Amino acid sequence: MSKDNQVSITVIRRLPIYYRYLGDLLKKGINRISSKELSNLIGFTASQIRQDLNNFGGFGQQGYGYNVEELHNEIGKILGLDSEYKVVVTGAGNLGHAVNSYRGFRDAGFNIIGVFDKNPDNPRHAMRNMEVRDFDELENFLSENKIDIGIITTPKDYAQETADIYIRNGIKAIWNFATIDLVVPEDVVLESVRLSESLFTLSYYLKNKENE
């Protein structure tokens, strides 16, 4: 599915950042915040923040600012975090483990109900809380369970094959950690995590420090 309908992806990617900061404010018991205070906290300009949020509704009031809880909940809904999602993971190596054991995903409604691997009996693949099934069982599992999100934490050589199985069995959203560009049809949402891009951004700034 094309990510450039309606609200631009650059704005969409800022929403989870707002969500995170608002969640922290809530935990601290702060109920009200202005776009200027949010700006000081987050680093985006106050006008960027207001513009971003205006895409989604009339949050905030002149002279009052935003109600933190309300805004946090509304952004949560916009991000689809008020729903429960059934998720499978293929690839039970380090990244598969990391994703499977991250409690924040479960708390946000992402329920991993199946983990698959080409080598399910490898002791390093064993998960504390869940059986690791053989990759051969994936297609069958998908025919018996309506899965919303398929996660790919396989080596890159198996990523497209995994994606293909996901796609032909009705999965409409794929979260890909493999370092390869996947081919997916228009009606499937693909989000790829590129850790090297993050690390290379770091080395850019480190190098530029040295040149100061």
Place this chain on the structure above:
Amino acid sequence: MSKDNQVSITVIRRLPIYYRYLGDLLKKGINRISSKELSNLIGFTASQIRQDLNNFGGFGQQGYGYNVEELHNEIGKILGLDSEYKVVVTGAGNLGHAVNSYRGFRDAGFNIIGVFDKNPDNPRHAMRNMEVRDFDELENFLSENKIDIGIITTPKDYAQETADIYIRNGIKAIWNFATIDLVVPEDVVLESVRLSESLFTLSYYLKNKENE
């Protein structure tokens, strides 16, 4: 260190993307590409690509386009990938393993020379290729080795403590995977990986599909 000197961070974050696509083109033996062709490949507008690259020099020629190898190398230099970096990792759980075993980082010059954990003898923490040292030894190790980048793959409760040790022992760049905002001085570069932000972007698009 502030990330808003000179070239904007939004441009910087696109550089690794160009680097990746150009690397793929090189592998396919493609030597020459226009900004229009790059645009079709990557999805950024041709004018955005030209503008981005113009920040760094006169690459490309009217009517010719870009020389793929040259541009790939130049962007690699800009990203600091022509250097070798000494790296430590603190936190030998799933993410620590994932980061330590990712060959792409080593190939790009990032050499992990020490891995630390509060529970180094946990069999699940053992690394195939490297001893996991006790967290208590970190400070000493840093005094004996000039480390460029400190990676944090600890639970969030230990992240700031780890960052503090890194900082007071001269580390100037931190790559943080813990789900917490770290406090670092102005002269330290901090890059935080936010996996939940990626996943929540996915759920936004999945939700919006349902509403079509």
